[in-house]
Amino acid sequence: MEVHGELRGPSPGQPQVDGKFLEVDGRRFLLKGVAYGTFAPDNQGSQFPSAERIEQDFALMAAAGINTVRTYTPPPPALLDAALRHGLKVMVGLAWPQHIPFLDDRRLTRSIRREAVTDVRRIASHPAALLFALGNEIPAGIVRWHGHGRIARFLSELYEDVKAAAPDSLLTYVNFPPTEHLDLDVFDVFAYNVYLHREPELRGYIARLQHLAGNRPLLLAEAGADSLREGLDGQSRITASHLRTAFAEGAYGAVAYSWTDEWWRGGQSVDDWAFGLVDKARHPKPALAAVKQVFANAPFPSSDRTMWPKVSVVVCAHDAADTIDDCLTSLAGLTYPDMEVIVVNDRDLVVRHAGVFALAEVASRQDLVARIKDKSRAVQRAVLLALARQRANEVQQFLKHEDEQFRYEAARAIYETPIPGAMQSLALFVYDDEPDSERIDWRAIQAARMIGEVEQGEALVHLATKANHSRKIRLEALAVLAEWRTPHGQCRVIGNWRPTKHPDADIVAQNFRGSADELLEDKVTSEATANTIAKLGLREKAPILAALVRNKDMPAKARVAALNALADLKVDELQQALAGIGTTAPVPLRKRAVALLSHTSPEKAVPVLGSLLSNASTGEKQAACEALGNLKHEAATELLRTWLQRLRDGKVAGAVSLDLLEAANKHEALKPLVTAHEQRAKKIGPLGPFAMCLDGGNANAGRKVFHNFEATRCTRCHTLNNNGGNAGPVLNGVGKRLTPEQILASLITPSADIAEGFSTTTVEQTDGMIIAGVITKDQDGEIIIVDINGKESRIPVGKIRSRSANKDSAMPDVAGTL
CATH class of the missing domain: 2.30.30.100 (SH3 type barrels.)
Incomplete structure (x- = not known):
């Protein structure tokens, strides 16, 4: 938007930002404000009281220690002059139709920007003007309608327009919690309306706002309470607490809402709220005296000033021989009652972080690069971290540092920031025959994954074969290779979404094919290699996978992985491998074989499953039941019928009973028998149908039910290991305090025995x-x-x-x- 007209310079005493505070006439200015309006318009359309009423109001405000009036519409010159006479500053609000989808009308948005420039230019040079609020609480529904990006861009453009017209004026936008996600970094002052009546919550939220504000001043732009709902004493207590907490948490100012009970909104007077420090007739409420006391003591209550906090002055003394004497002499002249001076040389993490943060902002890349090989490790570290904050490719120079900590910080910065121009240098670690630390090599693998060219894939194959690298690193290389054809979009280091593509995946698969035999024979990599072969679709490796299934000297997990790979590849060698798994095979391998056999050869599976039900471990019996339930075969139905009869006769172990009933219930012919069993169990009592739950089961599945399944998520109301709700008893150690029968009863009949206090x-x-x-x-x-x-x-x-x-x-x- 083009702005025309002559720009005037700042008037004497022009407010300006001084760090986290404002400065007026060269002195720090704590904003002690009150909201004024909005008022019903008079015959001329002015939304302010008469001149006589304004004089009366401003005199009362000044007497109460108020130094700033916040308006919601641009005030007339007479109001600004009256404020000046009473020693008040004015926070000027600009009014525009922000409660409608204003961005849908280009003429309206142009009008908003044009009128804002006109209003600010008219008022900016007045000595009573403190700052301008270019907007106030755009409704969350409007932000969602337009999208927070469009709203933020409009506000940024509005800021630029007004700043061009009045470059010395301070500008803010007053936000509120429902639209906290708006990006308002462009504004000079960070302002929020917050109504949290409990002090701990308010303290916590202001601390969050300080984090969002960064280096800018924070203003609590509205705070207060309604005397109709809270009572006069409640309003007084809550309003004072709001203002006192704002100053205690480092805000440069706070605005009490509001001066009077008069409130005009939406074309009518609002009579069912009474936030005023005075009523409509200007009779003071108790809240006015409370606000006066808070403002008199701001920023700290007088009672706190008798016990000043201990202060530590930290002097960073690197290369300080020429200046340390003068520095300490100057500090010795301070009169603060309880102070210590600490001279440090890169030993304080907080000081280091602050220094790096500042260095990254003020130092040029060239200056930092010139100090990479500084003789001081402290300087080198600061340069590394500052370059990382600048996302400079020169961080890669630290990958060759003799100190592992420096190499790690460089690797971490390059991959996690990320710094794309240095990613290739990090990936080169994958080529090294000699390992670095795991945390560096891990990120090197991920860098190779992100680049994704054939060269990086071949390097990962080579890394997987190097026995001198750790198990963790070799297996990670294989895991990345396993998904080389279709890499998952989630980062394998910090879990964020960083999708990548791997061209020429067939060439990498071909390269891996040449090393697969060697990797399958290695007990460290055999399991992961079998998985990788399956994922890459290397069907020609079926014979060696079948040999791994038969190899009794290899780990059981590797043999199971090889069996799964044969199944995934859908090769003929699977049947041969299944036939060779006998009763002496490891339990995990036999369980998996049973599951696969039930899918591939049901007629052969039933006799094997019957044998397992009679002679195997509990886990294998449970797996056999599950397989029989899924087998829609007459032989499976009859075998389950036989075992249901044994269950009725009490000849089935409790740990398998539930699995047997669930399997039988999947066969239509057996459902009447299952129903009959349930009816017999109900006659025992309310716990009868669930007695089978006392034994067996699956701990991992139960853990998911306990923590994750919404209908049974126990931690909504119970605490376990310091996590969860407090509506029920703490569950730590409950397995030792109660028997299994008591725990079951608490689930099925919770009202029968309620824990004391609940x-x-x-x-x-x-x-x-x-x-x-x-x-x-x-x-x-x-x-x-x-x-x-x-x-x-x-x-x-x-x-x-x-x-x-x-x-x-x-x-x-x-x-x-x-």
Whole structure:
């Protein structure tokens, strides 16, 4: 947008940013503000009170220690003049239709930008003007409609337009938590409206806002409470807490919302809110006195000033021979009551981080490169980390450093930042016959994976064959080769999404084919090699895979992997391999053979499965049941019928009972027998149908049910190893405290025996809403109640009509889910 007109220079006392604060007339300015408006428009359309009322208001504000008035529309000159007379600054808000999809109308957006420039240019030179808010709380729905990127770009363009017209003015946009994701880095001041009435939560959120603000000043642009809902004393307490917390957490200012109960919004007066420090008739509320006290003590309460914190002055003393005496002499002249001076030489991590951060911002790449070979390791380290922050290719020079820590930091920066221009240098580590540290070689493998050319693939094959490299590194090389044809998009180091492509994958597969025999004979790499052969589709390696299945000297996992590879490759050697697996084979191999046999040769599988049910381990019996359930073959049905009869006669081990019933239930002919068994179990009692769950099962599957399955995720309400909810008892050590039967009963009949302190309560609120759950806290004038779904609700005691204890547990029985 082109801006016309003569630009005027800054007036005396022009506000400016000083680090995390503002400076006016050369002195730090703490903004102690109050919101003013919006007011109903008068006959001339002005949204401000009369001149007499403004004089009265500003006199009261000044007497209360308020130094800034925040308006929501551009004020007239008379208001600015009145502010100046009373020693007040004005934070000027610009009003435009941000509550509608304004970006859909180009004429409207041009008008917004044009009027903003006009308003700021008119006001900027007035000595009462402190800063300008170019917008306030664009609704989250509008941000979602346009997309946060478009909104951020528009605000950035609006900033540039206004800055061009008034380059010395300070500009902000007032955001709020629902649109926290907006990128507002362009603005001079970071401003937020926040209404969190509990001080710990407010402290935590302001700390987060300080992180988002970075090096810019942070303003709490609105804070306060409604006296209609909180009461006069509640409003006073909450508003004072908001302002006091803002200053305590390092904000340069805070604005109380609002001066008066008058509030005009959407073309009408709002009468059911009363946020004012004074009422409509300008009678002060208790909140005004509370705000006056907070502002008088800002930024720290006077009670805190009697115990100043201990201060450490850290002097970074590298190459400081010429200046250290003067520095320490100057420090000795400070009068701070409790101070220590620490002289360090690259020993403090926090100081080092701060120095690197500054160095990366102010030093040129050329200056940093010139110090790469500095005689001081501290300087070398700072140069390395600063170059990494600049994403400079010269970081690769540290890959040849004699110190492993330097090589690792360089490898980490190149791969994880990333620095594409240095990736090839990192990948060269894969070619080395002699290993470096695992953490460096691991990232070198990933660099080769990201580059993905034939040369890198062949280097990974070579690396996998080098026995002098660690097991972890060799297996990682094979894992990357296994997915060479279709590489997964997720990074194998830090887990973020970094898709890549590998051209000429057939050439790499051909190269791997030549080393596959050697790798299959190596006990370290045999399992992973079998998997890689299958993934790359090397069917010609079937004979040596079959030989690995038969080789009793090889690890069981490798033999299972070879068997799986034969199945994946769909080769004739699979049947031969299955036939050669006898009763003396390792259990994992026999279990896998049974599963494969049931798919490939059902008529041959049933006799084998029957033998396993009679003579094998529990795990093999469970696998046999699963295979029989999946076999839709008459022989399988009859074998299961025989074993159901044994179950009825009490001749089946408890650890296999559930697996047997689940398998039988998959055969239509056997469902009546399963139903009959369930009916007999129900006659025993509520736990009868689940007695079979006391033995057997699968621990890994159970762990998933416990942690991941939404319907049974126990950690919603229970804590285990310091993780989870607090609506139920802590589960650490429950297996030692309770018998299996007691644990089962707590799941099926939870109300029969409720743990002490975890009975449920029904709470009826004054608005008629009813919540039932476990009360986890009852203090500070509120209760916290957690319902059956793990949802936490906070209810002020004043809003509770009644509460009554229940005999039922908040935990639902999980019989249907199980």
